[in-house]
Amino acid sequence: MSFIKNLLFGGVKTSDDPTGLTGSGTSNANGSNKPSEPVVAGNFFPRTLSKFNGHDDEKIFIAIRGKVYDCTRGRQFYGPSGPYTNFAGHDASRGLALNSFEMDVIKDWDQPIDPLKDLTTEQVDALDEWQEHFENKYPCIGTLIPEPGVNV
Amino acid sequence: MSWSFVLQLLVTVLVIVLGANWLLSSFLLDFKRDLTAVALAQQSSIASVRNEHETAYYRSILVPTGFPLTTGLGLSLKYKIRNGNFGDVWNAIMEVSKGKNTIKLIRDEKSTSLGELNGMGKRIFQKLSTENYKNIGISNSVATKEGFTLTLASMMASIKTGSVPHFLPAVPRQQVKGLDVLVIDSWRSFKLLNGSEDWYKLIIVCDDPKRAPLFDSKDYRVVTWLELIDGYVNDSEFQYTPPDDNSDDKKLFAHVTSPWNGTNSFNQICLVSNIAEFIKGFPLGNELNSSERITISTKLASSSASLQIWGKLFAVLLHGGSASFINHTNLDCKSLQKTTLLFIETEELRKLMYSISKHNWLHKLYLSWATNLLSEGIFTKIAQIEPKSLEKLRCVYSADTVKDAEIISEFPEKIPQLKKTNQRTTPSTEDLNKIRAQLGSRVVLELYCPYAIMGAVAHTNFYDYRVFEKSVDDNVVCYGPLTTTLEGKMVETETNPLLNIETRQGMLCIRGFTIGKPVESDRLEKAMSLAEKFGGGEGWMPLIGVFGLWGQDGCLYTYNQ
Numbered sequence: 001m002s003f004i005k006n007l008l009f010g011g012v013k014t015s016d017d018p019t020g021l022t023g024s025g026t027s028n029a030n031g032s033n034k035p036s037e038p039v040v041a042g043n044f045f046p047r048t049l050s051k052f053n054g055h056d057d058e059k060i061f062i063a064i065r066g067k068v069y070d071c072t073r074g075r076q077f078y079g080p081s082g083p084y085t086n087f088a089g090h091d092a093s094r095g096l097a098l099n100s101f102e103m104d105v106i107k108d109w110d111q112p113i114d115p116l117k118d119l120t121t122e123q124v125d126a127l128d129e130w131q132e133h134f135e136n137k138y139p140c141i142g143t144l145i146p147e148p149g150v151n152v
Numbered sequence: 153m154s155w156s157f158v159l160q161l162l163v164t165v166l167v168i169v170l171g172a173n174w175l176l177s178s179f180l181l182d183f184k185r186d187l188t189a190v191a192l193a194q195q196s197s198i199a200s201v202r203n204e205h206e207t208a209y210y211r212s213i214l215v216p217t218g219f220p221l222t223t224g225l226g227l228s229l230k231y232k233i234r235n236g237n238f239g240d241v242w243n244a245i246m247e248v249s250k251g252k253n254t255i256k257l258i259r260d261e262k263s264t265s266l267g268e269l270n271g272m273g274k275r276i277f278q279k280l281s282t283e284n285y286k287n288i289g290i291s292n293s294v295a296t297k298e299g300f301t302l303t304l305a306s307m308m309a310s311i312k313t314g315s316v317p318h319f320l321p322a323v324p325r326q327q328v329k330g331l332d333v334l335v336i337d338s339w340r341s342f343k344l345l346n347g348s349e350d351w352y353k354l355i356i357v358c359d360d361p362k363r364a365p366l367f368d369s370k371d372y373r374v375v376t377w378l379e380l381i382d383g384y385v386n387d388s389e390f391q392y393t394p395p396d397d398n399s400d401d402k403k404l405f406a407h408v409t410s411p412w413n414g415t416n417s418f419n420q421i422c423l424v425s426n427i428a429e430f431i432k433g434f435p436l437g438n439e440l441n442s443s444e445r446i447t448i449s450t451k452l453a454s455s456s457a458s459l460q461i462w463g464k465l466f467a468v469l470l471h472g473g474s475a476s477f478i479n480h481t482n483l484d485c486k487s488l489q490k491t492t493l494l495f496i497e498t499e500e501l502r503k504l505m506y507s508i509s510k511h512n513w514l515h516k517l518y519l520s521w522a523t524n525l526l527s528e529g530i531f532t533k534i535a536q537i538e539p540k541s542l543e544k545l546r547c548v549y550s551a552d553t554v555k556d557a558e559i560i561s562e563f564p565e566k567i568p569q570l571k572k573t574n575q576r577t578t579p580s581t582e583d584l585n586k587i588r589a590q591l592g593s594r595v596v597l598e599l600y601c602p603y604a605i606m607g608a609v610a611h612t613n614f615y616d617y618r619v620f621e622k623s624v625d626d627n628v629v630c631y632g633p634l635t636t637t638l639e640g641k642m643v644e645t646e647t648n649p650l651l652n653i654e655t656r657q658g659m660l661c662i663r664g665f666t667i668g669k670p671v672e673s674d675r676l677e678k679a680m681s682l683a684e685k686f687g688g689g690e691g692w693m694p695l696i697g698v699f700g701l702w703g704q705d706g707c708l709y710t711y712n713q
Contacts, residue, residue, distance in 0.1 A: 002173075002177075003173055003176055003177050003181065003524070003528060004169055004172065004173045004176070006524040006527075007521060007524055010520045010524075011520075011524065012523050012524055012526075012527035012582060012585065012619045013524070013527040013528055013619065014527070014619050014620060014621050015192075015527075015618040015619060015620055017620060017621060017623075017624050018193070018703030018704045018705040018707065018709075019624060019627070019628055019701055019703050019704075019709050020655055020704070021623070021624060021627050021628065021701075022621060022623045022624055022627075038198065038199060038200055038201055038202040038207070038208035039200065039201050039202070040201075040202055040203070040204055041201050041202065041203050041204070042204065059200045059201075070200055070201050072200050073217070073218045139201070141201040
């Protein structure tokens with residue numbers, strides 16, 4: 001009724017409050033249009049990292065040798081149904097070193113973090129190259145650390 | 153007439169009204185809206201990660217995260233990409249206009265062709281470049297022919313000899329390093345130099361040479377503007393051969409001194425990025441074109457404040473348009489007859505609206521309909537005042553400045569406390585729609601940080617006519633997303649613990665391509681120390697005292713202070 005009412009009796013349509021200062025509007029609502037809140041950069045446990053797989057959360061984070069990269073921009077590669085989707089939300093170090101995208105080279109969140117001590121020189125070199133690629137392409141947003149009682 | 157008939161009639165009318173409202177709201181209005189509600193609710197691209205004690209990085213949706221901010225003109229030269237500089241811009245302007253387009257300067261009855269202004273500028277440049285002068289201090293308004301041509305000549309020098317224009321708020325009372333040439337408006341000002349004339353190698357007086365007083369010249373030369381332009385010819389060419397790389401980016405474009413004596417330097421990249429940003433801000437179907445005429449208030453053209461006009465002015469001229477300057481005392485509907493774009497301060501816009509508003513009931517009715525339609529996102533001209541005079545006007549840029557530019561320029565270590573008020577100096581969102589309705593033009597509200605940032609910090613969307621509740625308007629002003637040359641974040645400050653970073657509130661920090669660099673070493677040191685404190689030295693500039701928040705729509709909202 002608002003449009004006709006405003007037309008006949010005067011008045012204007014007010015938009016939702018995007019600031020949240022008045023306690024009304026979109027800012028405090030849990031509507032589908034609400035963008036997901038940014039994640040605070042810092043320390044990640046394998047458990048907290050695992051949800052950023054592009055599916056459970058639209059963001060895609062990947063860890064390489066203890067550093068966590070925000071690969072959301074590379075959704076076509078690491079997102080659901082992408083060729084490297086197994087890496088999303090995980091420590092991808094071993095997979096990149098072995099050039100393997102299979103699940104068996106990726107540790108689950110409740111397993112100890114891979115120490116990568118058994119890698120050969122060639123594999124370490126390959127991993128170095130991959131890490132350099134990630135450093136140049138994606139922002140580093142934190143560090144992957146073991147969760148007491150879960151990964152150590 | 154039976155009761156049942158009346159009841160039937162009432163029900164029928166109610167059904168028709170409800171049906172019409174549903175049809176209008178659900179379908180017809182959607183087709184008429186300039187911008188969808190979804191687009192208005194997502195005006196910024198937001199980084200997915202944020203650091204502790206600060207918000208995520210926000211940038212205009214036109215430059216999404218991962219893409220570069222608008223920088224330079226993106227000129228393609230051979231196989232290299234150049235950003236361009238003033239030389240490229242002026243060369244292109246002269247080629248497009250063939251010298252025929254005009255600029256109407258104040259005190260002139262007629263417009264002056266670009267060919268004539270170019271000829272004067274080149275003549276002045278030619279005479280000044282024979283000596284090895286460094287910077288040229290300009291304290292005149294650039295809206296005058298003298299100020300404009302001298303600025304033009306010094307901009308030409310900025311790419312050819314390295315001498316740059318130095319915009320001054322007034323004639324300096326202290327010696328300014330590197331200032332070899334001083335431009336002053338009259339012989340009266342010359343007499344008031346009071347010995348400071350010895351600081352300069354050359355003094356240019358924009359006054360009649362016949363009225364020159366007697367003076368004893370020792371180390372300095374005095375010349376009038378008329379003597380400098382003597383022998384100029386109408387010239388519609390400006391040749392510039394660019395280098396093969398991007399080395400122009402870092403060349404200085406101008407120095408600007410604020411009234412509180414802080415000087416900032418701006419590179420060529422600031423100018424070209426500012427131009428590109430303005431061009432990019434126009435939506436499809438409403439782009440700049442050759443029939444454009446921009447009218448700029450003389451208040452914005454006073455020497456050191458003129459930093460904000462060049463981007464818009466050159467962008468319009470680049471498209472083959474014309475320009476004019478107008479004194480606020482002469483500003484009325486009739487004076488805007490040929491204007492398509494108007495660039496004035498918000499306060500002047502308020503005064504203009506106050507002076508031209510109509511009070512008859514028919515206009516009030518039209519105004520009510522128009523503001524209703526605008527609040528629905530539909531642009532209309534039904535309530536336009538003086539349609540004949542304002543027929544061509546299509547956008548008004550209303551320039552607002554940050555609350556305290558002085559404190560920003562000082563880079564203090566101690567952050568002030570936010571003192572909120574419920575009184576705003578900027579028109580409310582409803583009032584802005586009334587202005588849109590009465591002028592029959594879009595209104596873009598811009599936020600400027602004078603003397604420190606070239607061009608706007610943020611501006612509302614061309615199509616954003618949203619009206620917020622009074623309680624929102626009483627608290628904050630919506631300035632839309634940041635311009636495409638900048639990205640920003642809010643940071644937590646110790647002095648304002650009530651501003652919650654979790655709800656995107658804090659003090660604004662920006663970085664990008666239109667920010668000036670402090671010239672004085674102590675200010676530069678302070679700026680670097682603050683940048684380190686609030687951004688880990690990643691080039692962030694805190695706008696001290698600019699407190700606000702990011703809306704869920706990605707727009708910048710600043711608190712009324």
